[in-house]
Amino acid sequence: MVETKTSLLSRLPIVSHLKKSVGLQRGMLIAGITMTVIFLLTAALAPLIAPYGGTQRFDETQAPPSSVHIWGTTAGGYDVFSRTIWGAQTAFLVIVVAVVLSIFIGVILGLLSGYLGGWLDRILVVVADAIYAFPTLLLAMVMSIAISQGRSSMWSGIFSAAISITVVFIPQYFRVIRAETIRLKAEPFVESAIVVGASSVRIMARHIYKNATRTLPLIFTLNASEAILTLAALGFLGFGIEPSSAAEWGFDLNHAQTDATAGIWWTGVFPGCAIVLTVLGLTLLGESMNDLNDPRLRGRKRSGKKNKELVDA
Numbered sequence: 001m002v003e004t005k006t007s008l009l010s011r012l013p014i015v016s017h018l019k020k021s022v023g024l025q026r027g028m029l030i031a032g033i034t035m036t037v038i039f040l041l042t043a044a045l046a047p048l049i050a051p052y053g054g055t056q057r058f059d060e061t062q063a064p065p066s067s068v069h070i071w072g073t074t075a076g077g078y079d080v081f082s083r084t085i086w087g088a089q090t091a092f093l094v095i096v097v098a099v100v101l102s103i104f105i106g107v108i109l110g111l112l113s114g115y116l117g118g119w120l121d122r123i124l125v126v127v128a129d130a131i132y133a134f135p136t137l138l139l140a141m142v143m144s145i146a147i148s149q150g151r152s153s154m155w156s157g158i159f160s161a162a163i164s165i166t167v168v169f170i171p172q173y174f175r176v177i178r179a180e181t182i183r184l185k186a187e188p189f190v191e192s193a194i195v196v197g198a199s200s201v202r203i204m205a206r207h208i209y210k211n212a213t214r215t216l217p218l219i220f221t222l223n224a225s226e227a228i229l230t231l232a233a234l235g236f237l238g239f240g241i242e243p244s245s246a247a248e249w250g251f252d253l254n255h256a257q258t259d260a261t262a263g264i265w266w267t268g269v270f271p272g273c274a275i276v277l278t279v280l281g282l283t284l285l286g287e288s289m290n291d292l293n294d295p296r297l298r299g300r301k302r303s304g305k306k307n308k309e310l311v312d313a
Helices: 002-010 013-020 023-044 080-116 118-133 136-148 154-185 188-196 200-212 216-236 249-255 257-261 266-292 295-312
Strands: none
Touching (some): 118 154, 216 249, 216 266, 249 266
């Protein structure tokens, strides 16, 4: 039983990648994991970390950092530290809703398109290509306006932003799963299932799904960082969540522009650093996993390490 648990643990995405990594690659992976864990803990513990609510306003506007407001206040009277902490929770909720929806829809469409083929495959590929033709941010803006007229309350804003991002991400999951499904459909174990008389639904669910979705953790990590940037861009351009409903980093950056010209730096630096560090952590994690999934890169790094040891000897 202990050996089974150990083997299952060693096969988990991040744990298995840590075992395969060496040198600089391991350093990048650990840095990405650390920053991502800090982001997740901040989002989960926001009610305990933030001294005030994300939408709570004060009479002191544009006040510099002090013992009462450690990162100062904004022109609207919001506490910068609290807004930054609560903004992590908003970003996390949008990521979860957007990526879960896009994975669910993209995987189903990819399986159907790759396995069934025919006119359904041609239509879905054309639609995916059409979505790719639009700039990502422009498409998200159009969807945000169509869903919530560009501004909304907390949960409706989170869902509208998430759905806007979902539309952008679905073609990515669709293409990956479709390509894997087409490849797996020609494998002997699938052909054997067809000969035995298994239904198409059973083959897709039990034989193809498990093998076609192995790269989803990697795509999820890369898309999470893109989702944060898209959410921040929507808020920066005025198509995000109302500031009186929830804290959002992009909106705070937008209103910090006029403060910067007056020498008020604290309203823009902290939410900007939150975006940069979170995206950097997720990107380092995703790119490291991507490199370690490539056997050629893993082999090159290991052979380089062995050659160095031989030279030193």
